[in-house]
Amino acid sequence: xxxxEVRTPSAAPGARPAWRGAAGAxxxxxxxxxxxxxxxxxxxxxxxxxxxxxxxWNWTFNSGKLAQQVPMLIEAGAAAAVVVTTHSPFGExxxxxxxxxxxxxxxxxxxxxxxxxxxxxxxxxxxxxxxxVLQMARxxxxxxxxxxxxxxxxxxxxxxxxxxxxxAFAQYALTEAWRSPCTWPVRPPDDRGAWICAGxxxxxxxxxxxxxxxxxxxxx
Amino acid sequence: MxxxxxxxxxxxxxxxxxxxxxxxxxxxxxxxxxxxxxxxRTAAGFVxxxxxxxxxxxxxxxxxxxxxxxxxxAWVASREGRRKTGDLLETTVRPAWARQAAALGATxxxxxxxxxxxxxxxxxxxxxxxxxxxxxxxxxxxxxxxxVTLAVIGFTAGTLVPxxxxxxxxxxxxxxxxxxxxxxxxKVKPGSSLSALLSPATAVPQGDAxxxxxxxxxxxxxxxxxxxxxxxxxxxxxxxxxxxxQVSYREFFSAVxxxxxxxxxxxxxxxxxxxxxxxxxxxxxGTARLGVSGWNIPALHDAASDxxxxxxxxxxxxxxxxxxxxxFSAFLGSATAALQPVAAEIAGLxxxxxxxxxxxxxxxYRLGIGTVLLGSASPSILxxxxxxxxxxxxxxxxxxxxxxxxxxxxxxxxxWRSGFEQEFLxxxxxxxxxxxxxxxxxxxxxxxxxxAGAENKATLTLHSASPALAFPQQDDSSGHPVGPSPAQIxxxxxxxxxxxxxxxxxxxxxxxxxxxxxxxxxxxxx
Numbered sequence: 152x153x154x155x156e157v158r159t160p161s162a163a164p165g166a167r168p169a170w171r172g173a174a175g176a177x178x179x180x181x182x183x184x185x186x187x188x189x190x191x192x193x194x195x196x197x198x199x200x201x202x203x204x205x206x207x208w209n210w211t212f213n214s215g216k217l218a219q220q221v222p223m224l225i226e227a228g229a230a231a232a233v234v235v236t237t238h239s240p241f242g243e244x245x246x247x248x249x250x251x252x253x254x255x256x257x258x259x260x261x262x263x264x265x266x267x268x269x270x271x272x273x274x275x276x277x278x279x280x281x282x283x284v285l286q287m288a289r290x291x292x293x294x295x296x297x298x299x300x301x302x303x304x305x306x307x308x309x310x311x312x313x314x315x316x317x318x319a320f321a322q323y324a325l326t327e328a329w330r331s332p333c334t335w336p337v338r339p340p341d342d343r344g345a346w347i348c349a350g351x352x353x354x355x356x357x358x359x360x361x362x363x364x365x366x367x368x369x370x371x
Numbered sequence: 372m373x374x375x376x377x378x379x380x381x382x383x384x385x386x387x388x389x390x391x392x393x394x395x396x397x398x399x400x401x402x403x404x405x406x407x408x409x410x411x412r413t414a415a416g417f418v419x420x421x422x423x424x425x426x427x428x429x430x431x432x433x434x435x436x437x438x439x440x441x442x443x444x445a446w447v448a449s450r451e452g453r454r455k456t457g458d459l460l461e462t463t464v465r466p467a468w469a470r471q472a473a474a475l476g477a478t479x480x481x482x483x484x485x486x487x488x489x490x491x492x493x494x495x496x497x498x499x500x501x502x503x504x505x506x507x508x509x510x511x512x513x514x515x516x517x518x519v520t521l522a523v524i525g526f527t528a529g530t531l532v533p534x535x536x537x538x539x540x541x542x543x544x545x546x547x548x549x550x551x552x553x554x555x556x557x558k559v560k561p562g563s564s565l566s567a568l569l570s571p572a573t574a575v576p577q578g579d580a581x582x583x584x585x586x587x588x589x590x591x592x593x594x595x596x597x598x599x600x601x602x603x604x605x606x607x608x609x610x611x612x613x614x615x616x617q618v619s620y621r622e623f624f625s626a627v628x629x630x631x632x633x634x635x636x637x638x639x640x641x642x643x644x645x646x647x648x649x650x651x652x653x654x655x656x657g658t659a660r661l662g663v664s665g666w667n668i669p670a671l672h673d674a675a676s677d678x679x680x681x682x683x684x685x686x687x688x689x690x691x692x693x694x695x696x697x698x699f700s701a702f703l704g705s706a707t708a709a710l711q712p713v714a715a716e717i718a719g720l721x722x723x724x725x726x727x728x729x730x731x732x733x734x735x736y737r738l739g740i741g742t743v744l745l746g747s748a749s750p751s752i753l754x755x756x757x758x759x760x761x762x763x764x765x766x767x768x769x770x771x772x773x774x775x776x777x778x779x780x781x782x783x784x785x786x787w788r789s790g791f792e793q794e795f796l797x798x799x800x801x802x803x804x805x806x807x808x809x810x811x812x813x814x815x816x817x818x819x820x821x822x823a824g825a826e827n828k829a830t831l832t833l834h835s836a837s838p839a840l841a842f843p844q845q846d847d848s849s850g851h852p853v854g855p856s857p858a859q860i861x862x863x864x865x866x867x868x869x870x871x872x873x874x875x876x877x878x879x880x881x882x883x884x885x886x887x888x889x890x891x892x893x894x895x896x897x
Binding site: 187194197198201210211212221224227232236238308309311312313316320323 | 394401408438442453539554
């Protein structure tokens with residue numbers, strides 16, 4: 152085999168789109184598997200089941216501002232399951248391996264965030280979720296954004312720590328009835344400022360994660 | 372250094388290395404920020420009574436240190452699994468349980484150090500403001516044991532399931548569990564299931580907890596037994612798991628032989644002791660009874676804690692004396708300023724008190740508060756009553772002067788003052804033992820409050836087109852208001868208030884028994 156043969160694909164031009172599609176799908180699947188996305192889906196299902204149980208058996212307050220306590224925590228759990236998938240087991244070789252990595256990161260993070268909202272919503276079907284689907288979606292989006300930003304500094308595996316601290320802070324803000332949009336988990340579902348804050352954090356987090364990826368450390 | 376000394380120093384060295392590389396160290400700034408924002412601020416907002424301020428140790432501080440500590444412990448424990456170094460480390464001289472003990476010990480070292488500094492900060496701030504009593508020890512013991520237990524739970528989960536999702540799920544799971552425990556603890560009452568007393572979040576205190584009576588340590592003891600038992604049992608699981616690393620059930624007995632019998636004996640002993648301690652604590656909780664010093668467990672109870680703590684009240688005033696417990700001496704000025712004007716309005720009338728005294732709220736009040744918080748009952752707690760000869764107005768420490776979220780600065784506000792005055796006049800003009808005054812009683816109370824200069828929603832809107840009531844509107848079973856409207860009650864209050872002080876005094880002197888009995892109608896108020 153000569154160098155020219157290596158550089159020139161041997162497949163016919165007409166067959167290239169199909170080959171590319173299959174390769175793309177395989178690449179996406181390998182990326183998803185390397186990030187333990189199937190495990191994340193299982194973790195999301197666990198979160199949804201716990202929220203379902205909490206609402207069905209009244210583990211916490213039924214009404215009032217404190218009714219948001221447990222749903223908020225479980226939504227944070229769903230967001231944490233999303234952000235720990237940002238960890239790559241390959242590190243530098245993967246970065247050098249191709250130009251599709253940022254798109255794969257973007258797609259995986261977006262898809263998993265959407266999936267988290269869908270799965271948690273499925274868990275509360277026919278249940279009375281305080282704040283409804285809008286507040287739940289805003290919480291997951293915003294906390295995922297914090298986690299994505301956190302992953303740039305801590306790495307993917309510890310990206311849940313700052314969201315955990317934020318949600319502990321939000322619990323305090325809930326009992327103190329804070330009104331700042333930065334404490335979006337305690338704001339009503341139709342609060343525009345809270346949506347802007349959560350969306351902004353998610354947007355910035357997603358952009359930064361797409362471009363840079365989670366921090367890699369040999370100690371991970 | 373001799374070879375023997377070197378060999379002996381190695382566990383300490385491993386421990387020191389683990390301490391230096393512990394991830395908890397990096398989480399301490401986050402823990403500190405959360406502590407300052409939540410636990411410290413919450414404690415600073417409470418009345419400066421030791422038992423009340425100490426309650427943040429087992430509530431707010433646990434919410435910050437517990438779940439995060441559990442998650443980080445899971446992260447530390449999953450290290451060998453994450454890095455797939457289990458086989459490699461099997462070849463080292465030290466057994467697996469020794470490595471794990473060092474890792475867990477380092478995690479607990481930083482967690483407990485941070486926790487201890489937090490407790491010291493809360494207690495130092497309380498010491499500056501408290502005027503009675505001293506720092507309670509049991510909340511600290513319960514808090515420490517709970518942090519250790521949650522960390523051990525996280526560590527065990529991380530060891531058994533060393534995946535990337537374990538740490539965050541353990542952190543969230545323990546947080547949810549502590550909230551569920553808090554919710555269940557609020558519902559505990561005599562005659563119901565008492566197992567929720569095992570939740571350390573039962574320490575939602577009343578404002579005078581530990582002031583008139585010592586807080587019995589019975590529940591704290593069973594909480595320590597229960598959580599300590601869980602920790603010990605899980606340590607047994609960890610020891611057994613370390614010895615049985617990658618051993619199939621067919622190789623079980625050969626593995627026991629190879630590893631030596633004592634690790635298994637130790638694991639079994641830890642399991643048995645842990646389960647026995649937790650089961651005993653669970654069984655003891657079922658025997659709890661509510662007493663003056665809180666929940667008592669007969670097998671653990673010391674009758675000495677049921678005796679009142681002697682004290683000399685702080686008093687002010689001459690013709691009408693207002694007294695507070697020395698723990699609440701910061702409230703004396705506000706209490707005197709509130710009660711003197713309304714006491715002057717009714718001075719000399721039959722049954723008018725000559726003295727106001729702060730008394731113990733009692734455990735029933737705490738239960739009432741819990742029920743109201745849960746929204747399962749309407750508030751029906753009497754906050755004060757006039758008793759004895761000469762008449763003395765006895766008001767509850769928790770209800771009136773210093774609820775557990777109160778402070779001396781709040782007591783200086785107009786809302787607090789008018790509420791305190793309203794309670795006083797309700798005890799005077801209302802039927803003893805009832806919570807809602809009749810419309811005529813409401814009109815008289817409102818007029819007297821206006822005359823004394825009190826300002827609340829009822830007195831400020833008295834002359835408006837849509838006046839507010841000083842008391843909640845009574846509804847029938849279908850939710851429709853019953854009795855006279857707020858406007859009719861306000862009109863009667865305006866009428867009565869327009870009388871001269873002498874005329875009001877004379878009417879009250881003549882009609883007070885009928886007014887108290889509830890036989891006077893709104894139309895009969897002059």
